[in-house]
Structure formats: C-alpha cells, structure tokens
Amino acid sequence: MRGVLLTLEQPTVHVHGDAVLDARLLLDSFALPARLVCRDGAARVEAFVSSLAGTSRIDLRIGGGGPVRTGLRLRVDGVGAMTAEAVPPSPPPAPPARAAGPPRLVQRIRRRAPASLEPLVHRMSRVPALRRAYRSLLSR
Structure with a gap:
C-alpha cells in the first residue's frame, strides 16, 4: 500500500x-x-x-x-x-527589549534641565567632581 x-x-x-x-x-x-x-x-x-x-x-x-x-x-x-x-493563530510577537539607555544620573539630570541645555548637561555629567556634587545635593 x-x-x-x-x-x-x-x-x-x-x-x-x-x-x-x-x-x-x-x-x-x-x-x-x-x-x-x-x-x-x-x-x-x-x-x-x-x-x-x-x-x-x-x-x-x-x-x-x-x-x-x-x-x-x-x-x-x-x-x-x-x-x-x-492552525490556530500564533500569539503576537513580544515587543523588542528596550535599549539600556543613558545612565540613571543622566536621566535624572535630563528631567530637571531644559531641552536646550541637554548637550551641556550630558557633558557635565561625565565630570566626576560635578557628579559627586550633584549627588550630594539630591541626597539632602
């Protein structure tokens, strides 16, 4: 057969x-x-x-x-x-994972800075002394 x-x-x-x-x-x-x-x-x-x-x-x-x-x-x-x-329909694909994005400190600075100052704030966030000063201000 x-x-x-x-x-x-x-x-x-x-x-x-x-x-x-x-x-x-x-x-x-x-x-x-x-x-x-x-x-x-x-x-x-x-x-x-x-x-x-x-x-x-x-x-x-x-x-x-x-x-x-x-x-x-x-x-x-x-x-x-x-x-x-x-065939039963397959579930929709999961959304792609979000990118890591900027560091948390940069995110916090961006929330408090106007958009026009964002490039300046981003450069300042890379200076260790300014980062420590900003952290101490936020902890008060």
Missing part, C-alpha cells in the same frame, strides 16, 4: 481550463509527491500520505517555487485516523 490518499480542496484558487500539475506536499520538512488537479474552475491537491501518528504542518510547493503555507495541519491519531485542521 502506498499510503492514504489525502485530498485538500483549494476553494480560494480559481483556475481557467483543466490541468494536472506536479506538486509537492510538505509535511513539516518532509516532501511528498502530489498533484494539483484543476477542473471546472476549482483546484484540489492530492497526495498519498503515511498514517504514522503525529502532527505535521501542511505546505504546498508547485513547480520550482517556494513553499506556500496552507494554514492547515495534519493530525494522525494512534489508530491512523487523519484530520486536517486549521
């Missing part, structure tokens, strides 16, 4: 004319020979798949192009029953 025939209807694909094209069905990274059958303005993908238990993402490659995501995954249970189901 060559496996179980998996047929995936492609309702979003509209075709003109009838044709049968060679394709590849990608289960995760495993490529299986498949056919894209175009008839009566509709398309479907047919491939023989193994009934080994597990879950695999289903992608499609037609001709020499890159893989096309179908938004489906194939789930095979322990007795070989197969289900094609929609």
Whole structure:
C-alpha cells in the first residue's frame, strides 16, 4: 500500500481550463509527491500520505517555487485516523527589549534641565567632581 490518499480542496484558487500539475506536499520538512488537479474552475491537491501518528504542518510547493503555507495541519491519531485542521493563530510577537539607555544620573539630570541645555548637561555629567556634587545635593 502506498499510503492514504489525502485530498485538500483549494476553494480560494480559481483556475481557467483543466490541468494536472506536479506538486509537492510538505509535511513539516518532509516532501511528498502530489498533484494539483484543476477542473471546472476549482483546484484540489492530492497526495498519498503515511498514517504514522503525529502532527505535521501542511505546505504546498508547485513547480520550482517556494513553499506556500496552507494554514492547515495534519493530525494522525494512534489508530491512523487523519484530520486536517486549521492552525490556530500564533500569539503576537513580544515587543523588542528596550535599549539600556543613558545612565540613571543622566536621566535624572535630563528631567530637571531644559531641552536646550541637554548637550551641556550630558557633558557635565561625565565630570566626576560635578557628579559627586550633584549627588550630594539630591541626597539632602
């Protein structure tokens, strides 16, 4: 036996004319020979798949192009029953980590200095004697 025939209807694909094209069905990274059958303005993908238990993402490659995501995954249970189901949406990516930013002392000086004096304040914050004086003023 060559496996179980998996047929995936492609309702979003509209075709003109009838044709049968060679394709590849990608289960995760495993490529299986498949056919894209175009008839009566509709398309479907047919491939023989193994009934080994597990879950695999289903992608499609037609001709020499890159893989096309179908938004489906194939789930095979322990007795070989197969289900094609929609992949749940992944959570949005976490926001990028914030940069370290300026040192705390510079941040405190910037809060108290007008924006026009910021370059001067930044240079002054690098002088150790002025930093000690500023710290002693803030601690009172």
